[in-house]
Every structure is written in structure tokens, then in C-alpha cells.
Amino acid sequence: MSVRVRFAPSPTGQLHVGNVRTALYNWLFARQHRGAFILRIEDTDPERSRREYEVQILDDLRWLGLDWDEGPDVGGDFGPYRQSERLALYRDYATRLLEAGWAYRCFCTEEELERERAQARAEDRPYRYSGRCRQLSEREVRERAKAGLPYTLRFRVRPGPIVWEDVVRGPIRWEAEVIGDFVILKSDGWPVYNFAVVVDDLLMRITHVIRGDGHLSNTPRQLLLYEALGATPPVFAHLSTILGADGTKLSKRHGATALREFREQGYLPEALFNFLALLGWAPPHEVGELLSREHLLELFALEKVSKAPAIFDLQKLKWMNRAYLKAKPLEDLVSAVAPYLQQAGRVPTPLDEATRAWLQRVVEAVLTHVEHLSQIVEETRIIFEYDLGTALTYPEVREVLEDAGALDVLRRMERELADVPVITTEAFREAAARVREQTGRKGRALFHPLRIALTGRPSGPELDKLVPIYEIGATLPLPRPIPSVRDRLRQFLEWAERVRAESPSR
RNA sequence: GCCGCUAUGGUGUAAGUGGUUAACACGCAGGCCUCUCAAGCCUGAGAGUGCGGGUUCAAGCCCCGCUAGCGGCACCA
Incomplete structure (x- = not known):
């Protein structure tokens, strides 16, 4: 069976470099195996999802040099590629689980559940849904439904161990006892994330799920769902988190975190590509660390990806970006740098040929000081x-x-x-x-x-x-x-x- | 609290099945070059592998215990 992997961002904000690295590893893996790289938009949170973000995410990924075989913009045989357009599918699968007895209707109200949670907290006991609606008789269910009471569909978690072999983590074992019966379909008819992903990955024939380790604890639930649907689960690979210099999760506190920001500051896509690929994985010593896309494609090995969280080292990114800047033809650099200078009002806006030629000298003169393109404005003060x-x-x-x-x-x-x-x-x-x-x-x-x-x-x-x-x-x-x-x-x-x-x- | 994951110089990573002075890159320090700052080149410092035990002739690699960090425990994704 040929490899099919996916990157599934939710359009709730700008693309974080941690997610970009995940996308990158998925892409590398897909291309290495001559498989398919699929883009799916996880917009089941209508409150926070915005179409502008989706557009921006696709644009940023393309800028980085990633391309996909199936996605919301290019279509494909397993669409639609936006979860919000797949609602009927989720309902269908949820109904199947209900009819097969894997799921049941739960009429518990928000307040009742909150009470259960508070109780658990008070007794210093981990919270798990009590399973109160598990035993409802058919008649009770029918009566409540007829009365118009809202209900969710909950998955009946079976006892026993859940194990899987993670490509980067190795064998992982989870006791089902720690998982309570979880909701798969909300009372408004929308699926819950864990359910939607499984249905999508299944229908899209995803063979390898390469994602952030935040999903590690979702995996047991998803495995249970594959089991209930009688399907073979994909291979999982959980990537460690990217941390800031102080060892905490990389966030705006650490400076730029969105790919878009680095792009605006004038980092080159090939530098970011190279740098991100090296966050959690290293090539053999002999080849060095400055590696082209093609070279990375040749060397990258998902099985060799580090389990430990990686720290985002801005200094190294700068070094790497400068290395790529130095290797770039001067004419290209002039074109790349012109917008920054034009915006600063230093060169005319349709750039005349004489000025363009002159800018080559300017760029060449200050290049050794420039780490990223937007610094050109500061570095050329001595000239302007x-x-x-x-x-x-x-x-x-x-x-x-x-x-x-x-x-x-x-x-x-x-x-x-x-x-x-x-x-x-x-x-x-x-x-x-x-x-x-x-x-x-x-x-x-x-x-x-x-x-x-x-x-x-x-x-x-x-x-x-x-x-x-x-x-x-x-x-x-x-x-x-x-x-x-x-x-x-x-x-x-x-x-x-x-x-x-x-x-x-x- | 419970569950899970992780732990090699400041940072990213190396070190097939345990075997001599733990390697490469970024960064840092010094030197060379030079009208300056950079760049470049050269040299160097920096970890005994989270902590504590064990197994072994021999442990970063195996076993046990602990600690710390991170993630999860939702009708969020």
C-alpha cells in the first residue's frame, strides 16, 4: 500500500513554527516514499475558525516550498478536505457505532457533568465520566428523545490495555481504565475532534499519522475507535514539542513564533526549511548541516527523529539564513531587498535600472552584516x-x-x-x-x-x-x-x- | 491528584548488538587578516551523559528507585 500522510492545521490563527516542522516532516516522509501528502482543514470549532487563516496557512506552506497532492484548494478523490464540509460523514459513522452498540446516547446535562467533575476534584480523584447513561433502557432512551431532550453520543470504552508502536517513541501502553466514556458527537450534531480525525484518517486512507506529541494522549481513544470501526489503524509517529530558549513551550513571549513573522522579517524559505528540519533530527556529521531540500529528502529518516523536545535557537537560524543569503545571486537579493527599502522611502518605487544596478553594490557592501532581509534598512543607514x-x-x-x-x-x-x-x-x-x-x-x-x-x-x-x-x-x-x-x-x-x-x- | 512522554557541553544533535582521551554544528573566548565593524581562516574553553543505587572485567547505552520539565485528564482542536 502506498504511503499517504496528512497535515491537518486548524484555521484558528497563524501557522506556528512547531506545526510547520510537523508539516515538513510529513512532506519529507511522503516524498521520500513517493506517497501522497494531504492537507486537511480541521475547522470543527466554528467559534474560532476563520477562512482568512486558512488562506494564509496555505500561502505560507507554499512559500516554504511544500506542495500537496490533495487539499481544500486542489481537491482530490477523498474530499471534501474541510471538516466543516464532512458533517454528514461523521453523523453517518456515529450512527453506525450507535447501532452496533459501541456508542450510546447520553442525556446528562452540562450541570450534571460539572457536578461529577467537582465531586472528583473534591475527592482528589481523577475525573472520568461515570457512565450513568450507559445503562439506560431502550424505553428510557426513547422517552427522553421523544421529550426533545438534547443528547450526545458517547463511546463505550472497553476495559483492558491499549498498546501501539510509535515510530519515534517506541512501544506505548495505556490502560483503558483511565479513560472515561467520551463524547463523539456533540448535542448540536458536530463531531468531537477525536472522532472526526479518525473518520477522516480512515476515509482518506491515511497510512502514517505524523503529528505533535500533544496528541499522544488522544491516541488511545482514537485506537479504540479504529477498533470499533473494524479498521486497521495507521502507524503513529509523535513529534516532540518545540520549546523556547528558557525551556518552556515556544510562545509569543519568545519573540516570533509564526512562520508568517519570519517570512516578513526576511528569512529565506530555504533557510527556514533547513533549520526546521534540523530541529529534532540530525544528518550524519560528514555532510554538515547546510542542506538543500533535495539533500534533506535523501537523508531524512523519521525513525531517527529525537524524542526529546528541541529548543528553538534563533542564533542558529540567523547563522543559517546568512549562509543562504551569501549563496544567493546578487540580482535576486536586490529584488528581495527592494521592497524593504522602498517602504522605508529610500529608493523610488518603480525601481529604475540605474538604481537597481547601484543597489547591487549596496547589498554586496552590507551583506556580511545582514542576518535577515528586513535588517537591510538599518544596515544601509550608513549609505542613505x-x-x-x-x-x-x-x-x-x-x-x-x-x-x-x-x-x-x-x-x-x-x-x-x-x-x-x-x-x-x-x-x-x-x-x-x-x-x-x-x-x-x-x-x-x-x-x-x-x-x-x-x-x-x-x-x-x-x-x-x-x-x-x-x-x-x-x-x-x-x-x-x-x-x-x-x-x-x-x-x-x-x-x-x-x-x-x-x-x-x- | 491521576495517566503518559522526555532527560548527553549554553543550544541542536552523534556515539550499529555495553568496550580505549564522548563527536559534529551553532554560540562563546583568543589570534590572524584589516582604515573600522563584520565576514573569513586558525586555535581554544566548555559535558563525563538529570539524581541515587545496582548488574558487569567494562555502562551514555541494561535493571530498580527518585527528581525535574512537558503534555493530557472537556459537548476545545
Whole structure:
């Protein structure tokens, strides 16, 4: 029988990275076995389910690079793929269980059940439904139903052990005694989760259920249902939870948790894919950890997935994302980064060719500092902003202002560059070499004042890269024009005079 | 409270059937490079495998007990 697996998110919010990892493992497993990957929407909670979330979830999964063979948008032979559209199916199966005696009508009211629960709590005893309606005679049932009393359908739990072999956990044993007769159909006719999944997985011919370990304790109930329906249950694989840095469940407290958020911050899908795959599983040492989709497909092994919960290490994600950024063609990076810069009002919105070409230099210059794309805005301030006012906050800038030798370097540099038609990196270097001869200053003493004057900051990309960026940038139709190298030197020197005049040597 | 799951450096994971100095990657520290910060390269520190017993010539791997964390115990999913 060919492999069929499913990912079944509920459209009640954004896709959590923990669920994404589950989807990923399902996808890898399906593709490895040339099986089918199915998407099913678990929207049996009409209160919280929203169609927008469903749309967003599908979109995010697609962005990550996952594709599915059957699902609400693409259809398939075992649909519909939204639980809310399968209600008749659940009712049908529930009726079958009722008629076969596996289930019974329960007329207990909310209040009665609450009383039972309170009682159990008071006696410090685990709560389990008493089974009061289990013994109702046929006549009683008929009378109550005729009286219009609402009822649920409860499953008659049989005694004895429930065992299964979990692909990641190994053998698991559960005593049925700890499970009370549970509801399978609510009084409003909607199925309860545990029942719906079994009916769906059964009808969709799911062979392997790969899901989060939160479902571990649902498994015994589901197994009981398969038993009652006379069906062979699928193979189960329960994945451990993903935790935050402090060892508690990964939540908004830890920062971004939704795939969408990482996407918006400019993490690359291939990096997230790689990173998530490594949360709970590791490839052999020899191949390293930077692995393409194809490579992961080749190496991944569900049986080798770790039982222990994994901690989401943002630092490692950043490292990995940078590795993928570095490997990406510059033109692609420019396209990826442009929206962030446009939104910040730094480059024009239909991007002209000249600016686009220039952006390649910009991206190349700041790339080593960028961990995720949205940082481009911050990292390019040194290019788009030349603000001598804030420059004063850096002690290094003050040092230059108070160093006559440094100011002399700048003045001479200005003179050397005065007649240069185009200040290229080479022209800049040559001019600097002449200043070195004139002043005897070299290395840091020579270049650091230049850096400060040109950028207004003590650190940043290499001047060799910055110089052409400033020169070309000054000629572009940017929303906020940037000054050329010459302009910067002039402005800085004028500003230096002014500042020195205002605050005489201290 | 009851039931279940888990436990190797700061983090993710390695270490076929028990066998020498517990490995790889991220991070961290230092160095090299260099006009600066990064990047890159090199070097290094960091765990004796949750705790306590046992079996054995030998235990991260086997057995027993305990602790902690997580999950579940719904007419939520």
C-alpha cells in the first residue's frame, strides 16, 4: 500500500513554527516514499475558525516550498478536505457505532457533568465520566428523545490495555481504565475532534499519522475507535514539542513564533526549511548541516527523529539564513531587498535600472552584516543617511575633530580630489597615497579620519566599497538624495570648523 | 491528584548488538587578516551523559528507585 500522510492545521490563527516542522516532516516522509501528502482543514470549532487563516496557512506552506497532492484548494478523490464540509460523514459513522452498540446516547446535562467533575476534584480523584447513561433502557432512551431532550453520543470504552508502536517513541501502553466514556458527537450534531480525525484518517486512507506529541494522549481513544470501526489503524509517529530558549513551550513571549513573522522579517524559505528540519533530527556529521531540500529528502529518516523536545535557537537560524543569503545571486537579493527599502522611502518605487544596478553594490557592501532581509534598512543607514549631528555622539568622531593631523588629512584629501573627474576606488586610493606621502600618516591614522568624515560613523563597510556607492548614489534620483564623496569632505570640514569654534579645545 | 512522554557541553544533535582521551554544528573566548565593524581562516574553553543505587572485567547505552520539565485528564482542536 502506498504511503499517504496528512497535515491537518486548524484555521484558528497563524501557522506556528512547531506545526510547520510537523508539516515538513510529513512532506519529507511522503516524498521520500513517493506517497501522497494531504492537507486537511480541521475547522470543527466554528467559534474560532476563520477562512482568512486558512488562506494564509496555505500561502505560507507554499512559500516554504511544500506542495500537496490533495487539499481544500486542489481537491482530490477523498474530499471534501474541510471538516466543516464532512458533517454528514461523521453523523453517518456515529450512527453506525450507535447501532452496533459501541456508542450510546447520553442525556446528562452540562450541570450534571460539572457536578461529577467537582465531586472528583473534591475527592482528589481523577475525573472520568461515570457512565450513568450507559445503562439506560431502550424505553428510557426513547422517552427522553421523544421529550426533545438534547443528547450526545458517547463511546463505550472497553476495559483492558491499549498498546501501539510509535515510530519515534517506541512501544506505548495505556490502560483503558483511565479513560472515561467520551463524547463523539456533540448535542448540536458536530463531531468531537477525536472522532472526526479518525473518520477522516480512515476515509482518506491515511497510512502514517505524523503529528505533535500533544496528541499522544488522544491516541488511545482514537485506537479504540479504529477498533470499533473494524479498521486497521495507521502507524503513529509523535513529534516532540518545540520549546523556547528558557525551556518552556515556544510562545509569543519568545519573540516570533509564526512562520508568517519570519517570512516578513526576511528569512529565506530555504533557510527556514533547513533549520526546521534540523530541529529534532540530525544528518550524519560528514555532510554538515547546510542542506538543500533535495539533500534533506535523501537523508531524512523519521525513525531517527529525537524524542526529546528541541529548543528553538534563533542564533542558529540567523547563522543559517546568512549562509543562504551569501549563496544567493546578487540580482535576486536586490529584488528581495527592494521592497524593504522602498517602504522605508529610500529608493523610488518603480525601481529604475540605474538604481537597481547601484543597489547591487549596496547589498554586496552590507551583506556580511545582514542576518535577515528586513535588517537591510538599518544596515544601509550608513549609505542613505549622512547626519553629522548624530555623528557627534561617537567618541571616535570627536577624536578626529580634536586631532589637527586628522583634519589636515581631510583638507589635503579634498584638494587632491578636487580635479579628479570621477572618483573611483582607484582614484580614491591614489589620492590617499599622495596624502600619505605629504603627511607621513598611514594605515589607521590615514584612513580612519577619512572613514569618519565620509560616513559620520566609526565603523561600517570597507571604504573601497563605500566610495563608488556614494559617487554613483549622488547621481541617482533618490527620494532623499545622498551627497558625493567631495560633498561629504566639504561638509565635514565646514562642520568641523563650526563645532570647534563653538566648543574651543577642552 | 491521576495517566503518559522526555532527560548527553549554553543550544541542536552523534556515539550499529555495553568496550580505549564522548563527536559534529551553532554560540562563546583568543589570534590572524584589516582604515573600522563584520565576514573569513586558525586555535581554544566548555559535558563525563538529570539524581541515587545496582548488574558487569567494562555502562551514555541494561535493571530498580527518585527528581525535574512537558503534555493530557472537556459537548476545545
